[in-house]
Amino acid sequence: MTKRIVVAGGGSGGYAAAKRLTEEIRKRKLDAEVLVVNKDEFHYMPPLFFDVAFNYSGPEESRAPIVNMEKYGMKVIIDDIQQIDAANRTVIGKQEKYQYDYLIVSLGTDQAWNAYPGLDKDGVHNYSLEGALEMRKALSEVKDGYNIVLLVPEPIYRCGMYPYEAAPMLSLYTKQRGKKTKITLIDSIPAPAMPVPNGGLGPDISRFLSEMLEEHGVEYVPNSKLKEVDVQKKTILTNNGEFKYDILVKVPPPRLPKALENSEGFVFKQDPRWSPVLPRTMRNPQYDDVYMAGEHSLPPLGVGLAGVFVEVMAITAVGQIIADMTGFSVSQPISPVTCVGYAGDKGFLGTCEMPFDEEKGVYTPKCYLVGKYTIGRMLKQAFYSGWIDSLKF
Numbered sequence: 001m002t003k004r005i006v007v008a009g010g011g012s013g014g015y016a017a018a019k020r021l022t023e024e025i026r027k028r029k030l031d032a033e034v035l036v037v038n039k040d041e042f043h044y045m046p047p048l049f050f051d052v053a054f055n056y057s058g059p060e061e062s063r064a065p066i067v068n069m070e071k072y073g074m075k076v077i078i079d080d081i082q083q084i085d086a087a088n089r090t091v092i093g094k095q096e097k098y099q100y101d102y103l104i105v106s107l108g109t110d111q112a113w114n115a116y117p118g119l120d121k122d123g124v125h126n127y128s129l130e131g132a133l134e135m136r137k138a139l140s141e142v143k144d145g146y147n148i149v150l151l152v153p154e155p156i157y158r159c160g161m162y163p164y165e166a167a168p169m170l171s172l173y174t175k176q177r178g179k180k181t182k183i184t185l186i187d188s189i190p191a192p193a194m195p196v197p198n199g200g201l202g203p204d205i206s207r208f209l210s211e212m213l214e215e216h217g218v219e220y221v222p223n224s225k226l227k228e229v230d231v232q233k234k235t236i237l238t239n240n241g242e243f244k245y246d247i248l249v250k251v252p253p254p255r256l257p258k259a260l261e262n263s264e265g266f267v268f269k270q271d272p273r274w275s276p277v278l279p280r281t282m283r284n285p286q287y288d289d290v291y292m293a294g295e296h297s298l299p300p301l302g303v304g305l306a307g308v309f310v311e312v313m314a315i316t317a318v319g320q321i322i323a324d325m326t327g328f329s330v331s332q333p334i335s336p337v338t339c340v341g342y343a344g345d346k347g348f349l350g351t352c353e354m355p356f357d358e359e360k361g362v363y364t365p366k367c368y369l370v371g372k373y374t375i376g377r378m379l380k381q382a383f384y385s386g387w388i389d390s391l392k393f
């Protein structure tokens with residue numbers, strides 16, 4: 001009988017998994033079908049929300065109709081997943097229920113703007129397309145003497161490099177428009193990209209990011225725990241003092257997607273913000289036909305939230321499913337992972353080895369700076385734009 005593989009969520013992880021699965025199925029002539037269930041009619045590439053917010057490109061360049069994935073051989077259904085009933089191999093959507101033989105879960109993370117008093121009441125962000133358009137409007141109204149404050153309330157957030165890319169870009173943006181502004185980055189950790197206890201992107205990249213912030217005149221305030229955003233006074237209150245802002249750019253605290261919160265076996269007991277996963281196989285610990293390839297399961301692996309790591313999860317999960325169906329293992333290189341970040345008007349390249357610590361049961365990324373190049377920025381741009389362009393028809 002035809003095996004059905006359901007992919008819950010068609011974002012970065014879901015698309016990477018579904019595309020690879022259909023390729024393997026075709027190549028090996030397997031009797032299997034892939035069904036992607038996504039709540040939104042669009043597939044988004046979130047790094048391109050930078051380009052929208054800074055007015056380098058339009059909103060349509062950051063997304064493509066998700067149904068266009070069908071050209072690769074998968075089926076796409078638009079439905080809002082409410083729950084996973086893994087004991088009965090069923091994904092429960094608002095419209096329908098979906099039976100599966102294998103399931104890949106790639107639901108990203110929810111944005112908990114209400115996690116701190118006042119955080120949901122003011123400020124702009126580019127963590128969604130709507131957010132990026134609002135940020136673009138706020139930046140277009142920037143005036144001389146403005147305080148622009150970039151606030152990172154928690155050590156773990158979507159894309160570890162984000163604030164150190166965004167702050168220099170804010171500085172460049174205002175300078176290019178002839179505005180004298182002050183850019184402040186309020187961070188919850190001791191040094192750029194160095195979340196405790198796992199070391200983050202490591203001392204080499206951290207030092208580089210510190211120098212870059214300095215070069216762009218960004219005031220960096222580490223170790224700051226957010227207490228409240230006082231909307232009336234336009235002030236951020238932290239354990240490290242108070243900071244007045246004219247424009248607040250905020251990073252969302254990530255939380256477990258509601259659909260996983262409602263599902264037996266999908267809440268990580270040690271920290272309910274995440275979903276559990278077995279590190280070698282990307283299997284759900286309770287259900288051996290369920291695989292995790294989304295941001296929600298990166299911290300239990302010892303890894304921060306980033307699309308490059310989600311892609312590695314997707315490759316591993318697909319390898320496991322194909323091995324299970326055929327009896328032949330598929331090679332799955334986990335390491336090294338290459339990251340490319342914006343460095344003002346240039347780009348920087350880093351590489352991460354991913355050794356596994358058997359004792360702790362987590363990966364312990366060791367990241368190094370490769371360098372800062374003009375071509376680095378073009379590489380990043382080309383990769384993400386190419387990803388979306390390939391789904392435009």
Ligand SMILES: Cc1cc2nc3c(=O)[nH]c(=O)nc-3n(C[C@H](O)[C@H](O)[C@H](O)COP(=O)(O)OP(=O)(O)OC[C@H]3O[C@@H](n4cnc5c(N)ncnc54)[C@H](O)[C@@H]3O)c2cc1C
Pocket residue numbers: 008009010011012013014037038039040042043044045046047048049050079080081082106107108109126127128158159162257259293294295296305306307308309310340341
């Ligand atoms: C501004 C910005 C810059 C970034 N830059 C980088 C970078 O340079 N490098 C990098 O590695 N990462 C970067 N990231 C992070 C990267 O985009 C994410 O880590 C990655 O998209 C996570 O993949 P995912 O599949 O887990 O989640 P997503 O890509 O968010 O996909 C989740 C999918 O699930 C769907 N979904 C959610 N809930 C439901 C539901 N209930 N029912 C059905 N469907 C649902 C959503 O519609 C979405 O399509 C950046 C992020 C931002 C915002």
